[in-house]
Amino acid sequence: MTSEPGLRAGPGLLGGIIAAGEGSRLREAGWAVPKPMVLVAGVPLIESAIRNFVAAGITRLSIIVNEQERDCAAWVRRRFPELELRLTVKTTASSLESFREVVDRAPAGRMLVSTVDAWCREADFVRFVEAALRRPEDATVLAVTPLVADENPLRVDLDGAGRVLSIGGPSGELVTAGMYLVSARARSLRPPAGLGRLREFLAWLPQAGEPVYGEVIETVVDVDRPDDVTLAEALASAGRVI
Secondary structure (H helix, E strand, O other), rough: OOOEEEEEEEEOOOOEEEEEOOOOOHHHHOOOOOOOOEEEEOOHHHHHHHHHHHHHHEEEEEEEEOHHHHHHHHHHHHHHOOOOOEEOOOOOOOOOHHHHHHHOOOOOOOOEEEOOOOOHHHHHHHHHHHHHHHOOOOEEEEEEEOOOOOOOEEEEEEOOOOOOEEEEOOOHHHHHHEEEEEEEHHHHHHOOOOOOOOOOOOOOOOOOOOOOOEEEEEOOEEOOOOHHHHHHHHHHHHHOOO
């Protein structure tokens, strides 16, 4: 696979989408559909995520949904019959378990993984993928954003070359944005016992000596609450950075 500027990922890069969360805050606010089917600008979150991958040239996807979302898995198969999909229906105990289900069920190699609720415009997603592929092949690359639209943001400190110095500290103008180009080696690592969340695994990677970089996407919305849906729809309709 090439990683030269301006080129898309191509058919060799694997994709993964984590869509196994309960979406409890949206459900409590009146949304009756499963979280992957929540509409932003008339498009379900899961469809927006898949469209982003396709726009970046990625057509092989490993996707996990929980056991209450079987209909969502069937809908994805009907909506995207042309893609090579591996759909896992499983209710997991944590985001890290969901991540492991996605990456462990895919062939070896680098893998681009996104959470289903990390909403961004297609062009921004493609630019992230292109930038991430220019980093060293053994590096893991995180999408980071200055748009802190999260109740519990995971802050990131970068050096002048974009390498991650630390993840999860109390300060920093950038936060993780729910999209990760995971190196083949990082996919195979097993973290210490006691790490239960994906954010804890990400924070552990640089501590373990893994090369980790950040690439900025100006506007990514973590769609967890009604206000997040409103913000994402405003960005979709505006077609510009706010």
